[in-house]
Amino acid sequence: xxxxxxxxxxxxHPMPLPSWALLVLLLPLxxxxxxxxxxxxxxxxxxxxxxxxxxxxxxxxxxALLMLVGYAIIAYV
Amino acid sequence: xxxxxxxxxxxxxxxFLAWVIPGAGHALLGRWVRGLVIFVxxxxxFWSGVMVGGVLTVDQQNARWWLAAQLLTGVHGLAGYHRQRxxxxxxxxxxxxLPPDPLELDAILQEKGIALNDNPGDNIARTYTGIAGMxxxxxxxxxxxxxxxxxxxxxxxAGGQRGAGVSPALDVPLAKPxxxxxxxxxxxxxxxxxxxxxxxxxxxxxxxx
Numbered sequence: 001x002x003x004x005x006x007x008x009x010x011x012x013h014p015m016p017l018p019s020w021a022l023l024v025l026l027l028p029l030x031x032x033x034x035x036x037x038x039x040x041x042x043x044x045x046x047x048x049x050x051x052x053x054x055x056x057x058x059x060x061x062x063x064a065l066l067m068l069v070g071y072a073i074i075a076y077v
Numbered sequence: 078x079x080x081x082x083x084x085x086x087x088x089x090x091x092x093f094l095a096w097v098i099p100g101a102g103h104a105l106l107g108r109w110v111r112g113l114v115i116f117v118x119x120x121x122x123f124w125s126g127v128m129v130g131g132v133l134t135v136d137q138q139n140a141r142w143w144l145a146a147q148l149l150t151g152v153h154g155l156a157g158y159h160r161q162r163x164x165x166x167x168x169x170x171x172x173x174x175l176p177p178d179p180l181e182l183d184a185i186l187q188e189k190g191i192a193l194n195d196n197p198g199d200n201i202a203r204t205y206t207g208i209a210g211m212x213x214x215x216x217x218x219x220x221x222x223x224x225x226x227x228x229x230x231x232x233x234x235a236g237g238q239r240g241a242g243v244s245p246a247l248d249v250p251l252a253k254p255x256x257x258x259x260x261x262x263x264x265x266x267x268x269x270x271x272x273x274x275x276x277x278x279x280x281x282x283x284x285x286x
Contacts, residue, residue, distance in 0.1 A: 011124075014131040014196040025129070025201045029208060032122040036212040039114045040219045043232065048114075 030059045088224025095217045097151045102220030107230035115216050123153040123209040130202020133186065133193045135161050139179060143203045149210030149217075157206070164191065 008016070017025075034055040042048050087105070095102025100116030103109075127134045135147050135157030148154040168185065169175060176182050186192035193199050 011127055012132045013190050014133075014193050014198050014202070015129045017129065017198045017201075019197060022197060022201055025205075028125065029122070029201075029205060032118050033208065033212065035118045036115060036215065039111050039118075040215060045110055045231065 026063070027060075030063070031056055034059060084225055084227045088221050091220040091224045092217050095151075095220045096149070096213070099151060099153070099213045099216060102217065102224075106220065106223050106228060108223075110231075115213075119150055119209050119213050119216075120153060122212070123147075123150050123157070123206050126202045126205025126209065127157060129198045129205065130193050130196070131191055132160050132164055133191055134202040134206055136193065137161065138165065138175070138182060139194060140203060143207050146207035146210040149214050150206070151213065154206075154210060 031052075034052045038048060038051045038055055042051050091102040091105045094105055098116065099119040100112035100114070102112070103115060104112035133139075135144060135154065137144055137158065144154075144158070147157060165175065168189075172185065176185070183192055183194055193202065
């Protein structure tokens with residue numbers, strides 16, 4: 001691991017990531033999607049931050065629901 | 078409203094700018110705040126992906142479909158494309174010719190420590206960069222529609238640039254103005270001029286100077 005980190009160059013070598021990080025990295029992706037979508041769609045820029053936050057939370061709720069459905073299918077079907 | 082041909086020309090130029098520099102199309106239409114937000118967000122998303130996946134996040138040999146989406150980010154995608162081409166050019170310089178078998182090629186890239194396939198960050202890196210491209214496509218389409226409609230600047234009360242250059246098509250007074258819409262009524266709106274107090278204002282004179 002130390003040798004790997006010593007040879008690691010940012011933006012050149014793939015980052016050594018623990019598996020749990022993959023799930024966490026979905027959050028910035030969802031946030032970016034919410035920001036761009038609402039920036040394009042909103043009619044009032046003053047409400048942009050609130051709209052983005054609301055959409056972000058909707059997306060998280062949707063993903064959590066999908067996760068539960070997927071888990072239920074795997075566990076009980 | 079501007080002429081349709083002029084609108085179409087601005088829409089086309091805006092689309093091209095929106096592709097080359099994400100957000101520039103919106104800036105061309107006078108929507109500076111939106112353009113800045115798009116520029117920062119798409120740039121950050123793309124380079125976050127490259128940071129996770131390394132130089133071969135953009136990869137013309139192993140991920141051509143992703144490359145198509147990544148190139149939609151314009152200058153970011155082109156920079157990523159150029160960087161991976163340099164890697165493959167160096168590789169050709171070292172080994173003579175790229176092996177036709179993808180597994181052999183991957184083995185060479187694994188030795189150099191830059192192979193992204195089979196890396197846990199593979200999906201995240203390519204998804205970040207690909208989604209950045211698809212989001213920019215959304216922005217490009219928005220610029221096309223706004224340009225064709227003749228929209229310039231922010232709608233009044235939209236919180237961005239006010240007034241100047243606003244398209245009449247989008248500058249329709251709100252039916253029920255409220256503080257939430259950013260519409261601030263004139264303090265003397267609805268009052269009759271001196272000497273006419275008590276008269277009922279006609280619809281045409283109400284709120285007029």
